Each structure stands twice: as structure tokens, then as C-alpha cells.
Amino acid sequence: MQELLNRARCVADQAEVYKSQTKQESVSFQASKLKEITSTEEEAWTLRLIKDKKLGAATSTKPGATEVLLQYATNTVSFGSPINYSLPGAAELQAPRTFDPRVTSVSQQEMLDIAGDLVSALNSFDPMVKAMAAVQKATGSRSLLNSAGFLGTTEFTNWTVYFGGELVNDDGFLNVYDGFSGTDYTTETTRLKEKVIESFRLARTVATIKSGQYPVIFTPGEVSCLVSPLLACLNGKAISRGFSPFKDKLGEQIFDPRFSVVDDAQVDGAVGSKSFDREGIATARRSLITAGRVNGYLLDLQTSQELDMSPTGNGSTAGPIANNIIVPGGEASFAQMLASIDEGVLIDGTMGAWAGNPYGGQVSGNISLGYKIEKGKIVGRIKDCMFSVNVFTDLRDNLVSLTSEQLWQGNLCFPYVQLKNINITTKS
Numbered sequence: 001m002q003e004l005l006n007r008a009r010c011v012a013d014q015a016e017v018y019k020s021q022t023k024q025e026s027v028s029f030q031a032s033k034l035k036e037i038t039s040t041e042e043e044a045w046t047l048r049l050i051k052d053k054k055l056g057a058a059t060s061t062k063p064g065a066t067e068v069l070l071q072y073a074t075n076t077v078s079f080g081s082p083i084n085y086s087l088p089g090a091a092e093l094q095a096p097r098t099f100d101p102r103v104t105s106v107s108q109q110e111m112l113d114i115a116g117d118l119v120s121a122l123n124s125f126d127p128m129v130k131a132m133a134a135v136q137k138a139t140g141s142r143s144l145l146n147s148a149g150f151l152g153t154t155e156f157t158n159w160t161v162y163f164g165g166e167l168v169n170d171d172g173f174l175n176v177y178d179g180f181s182g183t184d185y186t187t188e189t190t191r192l193k194e195k196v197i198e199s200f201r202l203a204r205t206v207a208t209i210k211s212g213q214y215p216v217i218f219t220p221g222e223v224s225c226l227v228s229p230l231l232a233c234l235n236g237k238a239i240s241r242g243f244s245p246f247k248d249k250l251g252e253q254i255f256d257p258r259f260s261v262v263d264d265a266q267v268d269g270a271v272g273s274k275s276f277d278r279e280g281i282a283t284a285r286r287s288l289i290t291a292g293r294v295n296g297y298l299l300d301l302q303t304s305q306e307l308d309m310s311p312t313g314n315g316s317t318a319g320p321i322a323n324n325i326i327v328p329g330g331e332a333s334f335a336q337m338l339a340s341i342d343e344g345v346l347i348d349g350t351m352g353a354w355a356g357n358p359y360g361g362q363v364s365g366n367i368s369l370g371y372k373i374e375k376g377k378i379v380g381r382i383k384d385c386m387f388s389v390n391v392f393t394d395l396r397d398n399l400v401s402l403t404s405e406q407l408w409q410g411n412l413c414f415p416y417v418q419l420k421n422i423n424i425t426t427k428s
Contacts, residue, residue: 001017001019001143001145002145003066004017004045004047004066004069004070005017005145005146005147007066007070008047008049008070008073008147009147011049011051011070011074012049012050012051012074012077012147013050013051013052014049014050014051014086014087014146014147014148015047015048015049015050015146015147016047016048016049016087016144016145016146016147016280017045017046017047017144017145017146018045018046018047018048018142018143018144018145018278019043019044019045019046019142019143020042020043020044020140020141020142020143021041021042021043021044021140021141021142022040022041022042022043022138022139022140023039023040023041023138023139023140024038024039024040024041024136024137024138025037025038025039025040025108025111025136025137025138026038026039026111026134026135026136026137027108027111027112027115027134027135027136028115028132028133028134028135029115029116029119029131029132029133029134030130030132031130031131031132032119032122032123032129032130032131034112037108037112042061043061043063044059044060044061045059045060045061045065045066045069046058046059046317047059047069047070047073048073049073049074049077050077050083050087051077052077053082053083053084054077054078054079054080054081054082054083055077055080055081055082055083056073056074056075056076056077056078056079056080057073057076057080057317058070058072058073058076060072083301083302083305084305085301085302085304085305086148087146087147087148087150087279087280087301088146088148088150088279088280088281088301088311089148089149089150090148090149090150090151091150091152091276091280091281091282092282093152093275093276093282094266094275094282094283094284095154095275096265096266096267096268096270096273096274096275097183097184097268097269097273098154098155098156098157098183098269098273098274099155099156099157099183100157100159100183100184100185100269101157102184102185103137103138103139103157103158103159103183103184103185104137104139104157106137106159106185111135111137112135114133114135114161114187114189115133115134115135115161116133117189118131118133118161118163118189118192118193119131119132119133121193121197122163122165122193122196122197122200125197125200125201126167126200128167128169129165129166129167129200130165130166130167131163131164131165132162132163132164132165132166132177133161133162133163133164134160134161134162134163134179135160135161136158136159136160136161137157137158137159137160137185138156138157138158138160139155139156139157139158140155140156141153141154141155141156142154142156144276144278144280146280150276150280152275152276152280154274154275154276156183157183157184157185158181158182158183158271159181159182159183159184159185159186160179160180160181161179161180161181161189161192162177162178162179163177163178163179163189163192163193163196164176164177164178164179164196165177165196165200167200167203171206171383172383174200174203174369174381175349175368175369176196176199176200176203176349176369177196177349178192178195178196178199178221179192179409180192180408180409181271181408181409181410182269182270182271182408183269183270183271183273184269199348199369202371202378202380202381203369203371203380203381204380204381205379205380205381206380206381206382206383207371207372207374207379207380207381207382208372208382209345209372209382209385209424209426210426211424211425211426212423212424213421213422213423213424214343214344214345214421214422214424215340215341215343215344215345215373215400215418215419215420215421215422216344216345216346216347216387216418216419216420216422216424217334217337217338217341217344217345217346217347217373217416217417217418218347218416218417218418218419219346219347219348219416220406220407220409220413220414220415220416221348221349221407221409221414222347222348222349222350222353223327223412223414223415223416223417224412224414225350225353225354225363225365225389226363226389226391226394226395226417227261227325227327227412227414228354228358228363229358229359229361229363229391230261230288230289230391231261231298231322231325232244232358232359233245233246233358233359233361234246234261234288234289234294234296234297234298235297235298235319235320236297236298236299236300236302236303236304236306236307236314236319236320237303237319237320238359239297239303239307240303240306240307243359244359245359245361245392246294246297249294250294250295250296251293251294251295252293252294253292253293254289254292254293254294254392254396255289255292255293255392255395255396255399256292256395256396256397256399257291257292258291258292258330258399258401258402259289259291259292259327259395259399259402260287260289260290260291260292260327260328261287261288261289261325261326261327262285262286262287262288262325262326262327262328263285263286263288263298263312263314263322263323263324263325263326264285264286264323264324264326265277265283265284265285265313265323265324266283266284266285267324267326267413270324270408270411270413271324271410271411272322272323272324272325272410272411273323273324274323276313277300277313277314277315277316277323278315278316278317279300279301279311279315279316280315281300281301281311281312281313281315282313283313283323284312284313286312286313292396296312297309297312297320298312298314298320298321298322299311299312299314299320300314300315300316300319300320301315302319303319303320322411323411324411324412324413325411325412325413326406326412326413326414327402327406327413327414327415327417328402328406328415329402329403329404329405329406329415330401330402330403330404330415331401331402331404332401332402332403332404332416332418333403333404333405334403334405334416336401337400337401337403337416337418338373338376338377338378339376340376340400340401340418341373341376341418342374342375342376343372343373343374343375344372344373345367345370345371345372345373345382345385345387345422345424346370346371346372346373346378347367347369347370347387348369348370348371349367349368349369349370350365350366350367350368350387351365351366351367351368352365352366353365353366353387360390361390361391361392361393362388362389362390363388363389363390363391364386364387364388364389365386365387366385366386367382367385367386367387367424369381370382370385382426384426384427385424385425385426385427386424386425386426387422387423387424387425388422388423388425389419389422389423394419394421394422395419398419398420398421398422399417399418399419400418400419400420401417401418402415402416402417402418403415403416
């Protein structure tokens with residue numbers, strides 16, 4: 001890396017070399033049968049050059065292709081995007097735990113046993129369900145070196161388990177999926193197994209519901225529908241370009257005081273954790289929304305320069321990105337949430353739920369897996385229903401409670417969230 005950097009400094013004002021290595025193995029079952037076993041290895045080099053305030057870059061996965069990499073990066077500089085920032089120098093880094101040696105020693109047979117056990121459990125519950133399971137492990141490293149003096153290297157592991165199934169019967173098509181991912185190895189799949197099987201059990205009964213406004217509970221996996229538009233509005237690109245409603249709103253009360261959002265790259269064992277971002281900025285725990293008030297943005301070198309602010313450790317080659325997004329929990333339990341609802345809906349799966357214009361906060365979509373709640377109990381699955389929320393108004397005026405329990409899915413950690421007066425539309 002140093003040799004390539006030295007050569008790059010001869011043709012550019014600033015230079016950066018990034019190297020990543022990843023080895024990945026996975027096993028997967030589809031329709032209750034073994035589908036495939038895969039193993040891949042990849043090494044990638046990226047060279048970024050800054051010359052005359054323009055940025056050029058080139059990437060190669062071919063070993064030893066430094067000459068070609070330098071040539072391609074040099075050729076792109078004159079066509080590159082104009083920039084006004086400088087690459088960061090040496091920094092004091094805090095290293096979260098991102099590597100578990102147990103992951104590296106997991107055998108292929110162990111992965112097959114874990115996936116096979118999940119499939120067998122679902123088939124024992126209902127042989128008509130076509131079970132799916134996947135287990136994946138990954139190990140790797142990433143290193144960043146630049147002409148300003150920054151040098152960072154980190155090793156990581158990743159352990160992922162997905163589980164679910166599909167059922168086709170007279171009531172239509174039903175699919176249920178869940179999973180977890182982290183840097184630490186675990187054979188504990190009991191919660192995952194119970195969650196998926198319980199979802200199929202509850203879905204055996206079909207309940208009816210009329211169009212109207214209802215209290216709605218979003219499971220942790222579906223809270224992302226509510227948070228995604230907020231992250232789009234907190235992104236430095238949206239702020240600097242002026243189309244985010246959060247521009248010039250730092251410190252203002254926008255949401256219910258019980259609602260907060262944190263970006264934390266320092267969580268031990270989380271897949272989004274890292275000591276430095278793709279641009280060489282040290283990461284930290286940062287509050288984006290604190291007690292309902294906008295407290296910060298997701299910034300990279302470019303957007304921080306445009307806004308005259310400091311970069312936040314969210315840099316990537318494509319702009320600011322989140323690390324680990326956490327919505328702190330509240331005081332309620334899931335059982336208390338259910339008990340408080342006389343008639344309502346539990347949303348545990350959505351399809352097409354996205355904000356066509358995230359900066360307007362409107363989110364709507366089909367409920368692919370939802371249940372009717374009557375007198376504090378789940379009475380059955382609802383079909384052919386849609387929901388609609390406006391995250392700006394509903395997280396301000398209609399937030400009922402958040403559970404103390406939070407669940408991790410990928411780099412997201414959310415509680416159950418209960419809202420009131422949510423529009424539910426049915427075909428009938």
C-alpha cells in the first residue's frame with residue numbers, strides 16, 4: 001500500500017489507498033431442501049486521487065494490478081467531481097469489538113447442522129410449509145492509508161442466520177422470515193425458531209377488519225419503515241442541497257420527547273461498527289434526534305465542508321451512510337402494549353412500504369404479515385390490507401409507547417413502537 005501511495009503522490013496533490021479482503025462461506029436450504037454451499041474470496045484495491053481540486057478514483061480486484069490502478073485513477077481526475085476538502089491526517093481511534101475468532105473456525109458441517117435444525121423444526125410444526133434457512137460466515141480486513149498521514153487497519157467477522165418459510169393454501173400465500181447478524185458467533189437460535197413458528201401458528205386463523213383508523217404496533221423489524229425517511233432527511237446531502245425539512249432545524253422540537261435516534265459505530269459485536277469510516281474519520285456514538293429534537297446530521301468530508309461543520313464518521317464513496325442506527329427503548333413491555341389495545345393491528349411484515357418522497361414523510365404499503373388485535377389479544381392474520389403513516393406528524397402527535405425490549409436486525413436496533421390513529425385500508 002505504501003509503495004502505491006508513494007507513486008500516487010507523484011501525480012496528485014493528495015492520494016488515498018484502500019484495501020479490503022473478504023472470505024465468505026454460506027449454506028442455504030430452499031423449499032425444505034439443501035440448495036447450495038458456496039465459498040468466495042475477494043481482494044479489492046481502490047485508489048483515490050485529488051488534483052487541482054478534482055477527485056478521481058479507480059478500483060481493481062486483480063492482484064498486483066497497481067500500475068493499471070494508478071493509470072485509470074489518473075485518467076479519471078480531469079473528469080472528476082470538484083471538491084474543496086482535504087484528506088484527514090492521523091487520528092486517535094477507538095476500536096469496537098468487530099472480530100470473533102470462533103467465526104473463523106466454524107466448519108461447514110456445523111453450518112449445515114444449524115440450518116438443517118431450523119428447517120426440521122418448521123417441517124415438524126407444519127409439513128406443508130416450504131422452509132428456508134441460510135447460515136453465512138465471513139472474515140476479512142480493511143486498511144486505509146492516505147498522503148495526509150492517516151493509517152487505519154481493522155479485522156472483522158460476520159455471522160448471519162436467516163430462517164423462514166412459505167405456505168400456499170386456500171387462504172392464499174403466506175411467507176414469514178426473520179434472522180440475525182453480528183460479528184460474534186452463536187449457536188443460539190431458539191428465539192428465531194420460536195418467532196417464525198409462532199408467526200405461522202398465529203396466521204392459521206384469518207381475521208377481518210374494516211378500513212379505518214386504528215392503534216398499530218410496529219414490530220422491531222418494521223420500525224425501519226418509520227426511521228428510513230428520517231435518515232434520508234438527516235443525510236448531509238439532503239441538508240446541503242436544501243431539500244431536507246431538517247435543514248436549519250438543529251435543536252428544534254420535531255417529534256415526541258420520548259423518541260430519539262442514535263448512530264453508534266462503537267457498539268461491540270454489531271455489523272455496522274468500525275473505528276474509522278471509508279474516508280479515514282474516527283467514528284463515535286452520535287445522537288441524531290435527542291428527546292424529539294434534531295441534534296445532528298450524517299456527514300462525510302464533502303457535505304461537512306459544504307455545511308461548515310465537522311465530519312461525523314459516516315463517510316463512504318457514495319456519500320454519507322449510517323453505521324448502527326438505534327432507537328432507544330421506552331418503559332412499556334410488548335404484553336402491556338397488546339393489553340392496552342381494544343381493537344388494532346400488529347404489523348410484522350410489509351411489502352412496498354417506502355416513501356416516494358421521504359422528505360415529505362409519507363410512508364404507505366401493503367401489510368404482507370399483519371395481525372388483528374382484539375381486547376388485548378392477537379386473534380388472527382389480516383389479509384389484503386394497506387397502512388399509511390406520516391412519520392413527521394405521527395411520531396410527533398400519535399406516539400403511544402415504545403417497549404424497553406429492543407431487537408437487533410443487521411445494523412438496526414429498534415423496540416416495538418405503538419402509534420395511534422393510523423390509517424388501515426382493506427380491499428373490502
